[in-house]
Amino acid sequence: MNILDKIVANKKKEVAYSKNRTSYTKLEESEYFHRDVYSFKDFLLDENRTGIIAEFKRKSPSKGIINDKVTVKEVTTAYAAAGASALSVLTDKQFFMGRKADVMRARKLNTIPVLRKDFMIDEYQVIEAKAIGADIILLIAAILTPAEIQTMASLAKSLGLNVLLEVHNLEELERSINPNLDAIGVNNRNLADFTVSVETSFQLAKHIPDEFLKISESAISNTEVIKQLKQAGFNGFLIGENFMKEENPGAAIREFVKGL
Numbered sequence: 001m002n003i004l005d006k007i008v009a010n011k012k013k014e015v016a017y018s019k020n021r022t023s024y025t026k027l028e029e030s031e032y033f034h035r036d037v038y039s040f041k042d043f044l045l046d047e048n049r050t051g052i053i054a055e056f057k058r059k060s061p062s063k064g065i066i067n068d069k070v071t072v073k074e075v076t077t078a079y080a081a082a083g084a085s086a087l088s089v090l091t092d093k094q095f096f097m098g099r100k101a102d103v104m105r106a107r108k109l110n111t112i113p114v115l116r117k118d119f120m121i122d123e124y125q126v127i128e129a130k131a132i133g134a135d136i137i138l139l140i141a142a143i144l145t146p147a148e149i150q151t152m153a154s155l156a157k158s159l160g161l162n163v164l165l166e167v168h169n170l171e172e173l174e175r176s177i178n179p180n181l182d183a184i185g186v187n188n189r190n191l192a193d194f195t196v197s198v199e200t201s202f203q204l205a206k207h208i209p210d211e212f213l214k215i216s217e218s219a220i221s222n223t224e225v226i227k228q229l230k231q232a233g234f235n236g237f238l239i240g241e242n243f244m245k246e247e248n249p250g251a252a253i254r255e256f257v258k259g260l
């Protein structure tokens, strides 16, 4: 079994457990369920912001522990203050050391969009994303059928959430695209074997229709690449490790944005 299969197998169990523990009714009673959602597009295209979607990630299957010493509060507020257009917060526990409470905390402390970063396989998680305060959900083409993407994306839209579809190649892009998506993210990391190449973004850019926001995800470690990605038509840049690997991720993003 490759890592993605393991993650999905574990996620199925986790979702079954959550469904048992917290009913749909309970989720809909959450204080965050009834609220205005921040528009991903407005913040990404805001000239006063950087287009960076800055990620809070303690651990990953490819790198192991990245940083388990910092708090959601210090990191996410520093990201936002440095001009991040959105925050990405991992909620997968087993493989990324994330928690749903991390999204709730990021939501409470910040006034920019929050992406719930997880492996969505069930509509329950979409409702849950809204209930914990997320504005954006991630749908990963590699683990979902086109029909599942369609169903989860339209549910998300009906709740006012923004939808980011993640693809890794042209085949995934072509089979998965549908009008309920707001943004297409090209993952430069192959989730099945962890190899990384920003070339993936450059290659796929021209195949993404202009009505969607274009995001380049993973392995972005310098501002030169961002300039090139902008030239190629990208509006957003999802960066995790490059900031999180530092003792002070807030200082790292502040330094980084000076180069933009």
Ligand SMILES: O=P(O)(O)OC[C@@H](O)[C@@H](O)c1c[nH]c2ccccc12
Binding pocket: 055, 057, 117, 118, 119, 140, 166, 187, 217, 218, 219, 220, 238, 239, 240, 241, 242
């Ligand atoms: O830490 P990086 O290389 O900057 O990557 C961030 C982000 O793109 C990566 O964490 C990611 C992209 N797609 C995902 C799907 C699930 C979990 C994590 C991810």
